[in-house]
Amino acid sequence: MTTKVPIAFVKNNLKEKAFVKNAEQIISEIVVDDHFADGLFRIEEQKFLDVIFGFDRSDDYQLVTRIFNGETRGVFASRSPHRPNGMGITTVYLRERKGNVLIVSGLDALDGTPVYDLKPTDFSFYRNLEAVDDSTLSRPRFNIEKHISRSESRALLQQAGQLHGHYCPGLALGVLAAMHGMEQFRHLSDGMEDLLAIVETNNCFSDGVQYVTGCTFGNNALIFKDYGKNAVAICDREGKGFRIRARNDMRAVVDQLFPEFNRLFEKVVVKRDHRPEFKQKFRDISQKASFGLLDIPFDDLFEVKETKATIPDYAPIEQSLVCEKCGEMFMASRGHKQNDVVICNSCLDIRHPFLDGYGIHCS
Ligand SMILES: [Zn+2]
Ligand SMILES: [Zn+2]
Known part of the structure; x- marks a missing residue:
């Protein structure tokens, strides 16, 4: 075993405190020493890297420590920088390689931090471990609930896109409306008709609702009223809940922020001009517009009213x-x-x- 020497150093704007809420938004450079540069061969083919680094500015450790939200925990049950061997590990997104410099997102290490190793992240380990985790077996929506409770609309939209097949403003509106509705019900939905979503459109909006509420076509917790409105009522079994409707001027909001969107919508969707260059442009602007909507104040997009809906009995079990x-x-x-x-x-x-x-x- 050789003594450990850094293979690289971190360069970024974090001078004092590496704990940041939106670590994924931090861009850092990992500057690899010339001596080790050959070890980067084909690293640009990787998207995610595990970065192992040293907490060089913490020379002490505490076995019981206070974490960011004020709770007390053992050091091994925390990500505290004050650790017996002073080692940190973080998974980052590799944006670009420029020679022996790696440009990454999401590294929560201070400027100047020594890096001891880099490895491609193997998500198959995570997926296999997730599969043995009983908490998601007994609560399949565990991760979705977590995202709703933390108001992580980006993550939810990204996942709803996996169901919907593309990103569009309608999907984003459905996600936002459903998140708002779910907050009234402590984010819980068992897919057993105890929480119901009454959607009023069979367009993109309703896929955002299905993903976030877990009330779906298949589990009978989704009720469809064919009114052609971007609206959803999220209710309990008694029908008590809230109806959330996209405002009429929501299109104008999108148009103002992304003027290209409506122009391309007209071309590609309305007039069905399916030339690949337009389709690609439309997909790009549609994706930008849908994620852009997440930053608009909720009240500018929606109107919310308390509601008392009529809920049918549980779906019959038939012969x-x-x-x-x-x-x-x-x-x-x-x-x-x-x-x-x-x-x-x-x-x-x-x-x-x-x-x-x-x-x-x-x-
Ligand atoms: Zn859509
Ligand atoms: Zn038949």
Whole structure:
């Protein structure tokens, strides 16, 4: 074992205190010593790095320490810089490599801090460990609840984008409206119809609502009223709750901040000009506009009113029947008897309502 020498030093604006609330917004340089520069070969292919560094300005340690929110904890249950071996480890985002300088986001280390090692972060470890963590097994929405309680709208929008497939102002509005509604219910939603979301549109807005509230098409905690309004009521089983509606002038707000958005929306979505260069531009501005909306004061975007909604009883558990025409199993209420023969709705020659981009209607 060789003695430990720093392989690099940190350069940033943090002069005194490295604990910062939005550490991801700090940009630092990790300047690697020429002697070790060959070890950076192909590092730019990595997105995330574990940075192991030394707390060179803390020469003492306390086994029991006070953390940032005033609570007392053991040093090994904290990220305190006052540690027996004075070592810190942080996962950072690698923005760029310029020769032997790495430009990273999210490093909570002071200017001049010695760095002892760099490794690509292996998220498969995290995912596997997460899978054995019982707290997310018993509470699948644990992480979403955490984000809502900390008002982390960026993280929620980013995750809602995984469901929705793209970022757009409608999705962002749905996320914001749902976050506001969920705050009244201590962020808890069990997907068992005890918390309900009544959405009034089948557009992007409602996907933001589904993601954040956990009231979805599949768990019957989502009620759809085909009014074509960017609005949602979030209620308990008694129907008590709040209706949150996007203001009429919300479009003007978007237009003022991102004038390109409406112009490209018109071109790509309304006139269906799908030339790749326009689609790409639209995607970019749409993403910028949706994240930009998160910084606008809530009251400029929404109107909130207390509401008392009528909530149906819990969804019935139905018997399953087998259609004598197609042989497929279906819910008993979704079929009829015709001359003593059980037939499913899809085999019956009558019009049934269905939901698509045009709303609820009959074929
Ligand atoms: Zn959308
Ligand atoms: Zn059938």
